Amino acid sequence: MPAHKIIIPCCLFLFISACHEKKEATPNVMPSPRTIVSIGLASDTIQISEEISLHATASYLLQSDVKANATGYITGTKIKLGDKVNRGAALFSLQTKEARALGNTINKLDASFRFNGNSSVQSPSSGYVIMVNHQTGDYVQDGEVLATVNDASSFGFVMDVPFEYLNLLKNEKSILLSLPDGTHTTGIIAKVMPSADAISQTVKVLVKVANRNIPENLVATVTFVKNKMYGLSVPKAAVVSDETQSSFWVMKLINDSTAVHTGFEKGLENNKWVQVISGNIKTGDRVIVSGNFGLADTSLVTIQNTGP
Known part of the structure; x- marks a missing residue:
């Protein structure tokens, strides 16, 4: 077979192989993900x-005990737990043991005496009845606590303020308190306690607010500006x-x-x-x-x- 007939097919085979390898060596370039x-x-x-946020707790700082003014029997109870009472309101009626024993006898002898030995026990302050210890028919001693009334005039929010923030808080003319239900109320600083907690170095501050039937122990948030x-x-x-x-x-x-x-x-x-x-x-x-x-x-x- 002539040599040129052998060379031509070999060259064609090599050319096709080279083209195929070149095609495989060029991969698809994918764009970088963005x-x-x-x-x-x-x-x-x-x-x-x-801003600095502190918690404040609704509190009645003072509570007043309603005490029996004589030894005897409770003949009438005009309050129940949670009632709002005013200072001087009659809360209990008492009749002494002697009056119960002798009253009817004396009145029979002379009706003009109108002797009954009853006395009225009045509220020492305005506020809410938070405890009732006795009911009608109970026998009590003179001075025994019949009920307890919190003092509405002592109501406010008490918060523990770090000493380093005390002056910042004092410069605030009014204090905004955020309540848990999303509402707000304003108050003023009524009293700064004269001592600091030995461990936390905080000072108790009383913020007075208009009492809108806010329950005791409700926790509000006080926010004030430290820096602008x-x-x-x-x-x-x-x-x-x-x-x-x-x-x-x-x-x-x-x-x-x-x-x-x-x-x-x-x-x-x-x-x-x-x-x-x-x-x-x-x-x-x-x-x-x-x-x-x-x-x-x-x-x-x-x-x-x-x-x-």
């Missing part, structure tokens, strides 16, 4: 207030930190598709904003507020919408 994010803007017009400041701030949702809460950063956009890790020093904060004390952040910078968790430095992103 994280869908929402962004917010750094601002220097935000006022951030550092204007300055560069970023949305709180944009701030990411390490596990020890010692390092803080945001993912800042350097263009429409790339976000970089940008550390900063954190200042005051509230529920929406965090103050930037120092760092490579300026007013108007776009920072990621949603989708930023776990993003690596120089991540590719797709902007979905713009937040605050």
Whole structure:
């Protein structure tokens, strides 16, 4: 067989094999995945207030005992537990043992005496009846406690204030109290106790409020401002930190598709904003507020919408 007839098929085979290998060596290049994010803007017009919240408990500081004014039998009871009474109101009627024994005899001898030996026991203060110890028919001794009435004039909210916040609280002309049902009431500081707790170093403070039938032992929240400041701030949702809460950063956009890790020093904060004390952040910078968790430095992103 001539040599040129052998060479031509061999060259054709090698050419086809080379083309096939080249085709297999060129893989499909997939585009890098992008994280869908929402962004917010750094601002220097935000006022951030550092607030302190303390718990306050509704209390009646004074309670008055209703005491028997003679030894004898209770002939009438005009109160029950929870009743509101006024100072001087008649709560019990008493008849002495001697009057019960001799009263009818004396009246039979001379009806003009009108002797019955009854006496009235009055409330020593205005307030609510919180305890009733005796009922009609009971025999009691002179001075024995028949009931207890809390003193409405002593009602207020008592809170334990750390000593370092005491002057801040005193500067407040009115105190706003948030109740558990979402309503609010205002009060004023009526008294600061002259001693501090030896362990917690807190001072008891009484806040007087208009009693709107607030039950005793109800816990309210008192919030007051410790510090106010204007300055560069970023949305709180944009701030990411390490596990020890010692390092803080945001993912800042350097263009429409790339976000970089940008550390900063954190200042005051509230529920929406965090103050930037120092760092490579300026007013108007776009920072990621949603989708930023776990993003690596120089991540590719797709902007979905713009937040605050």
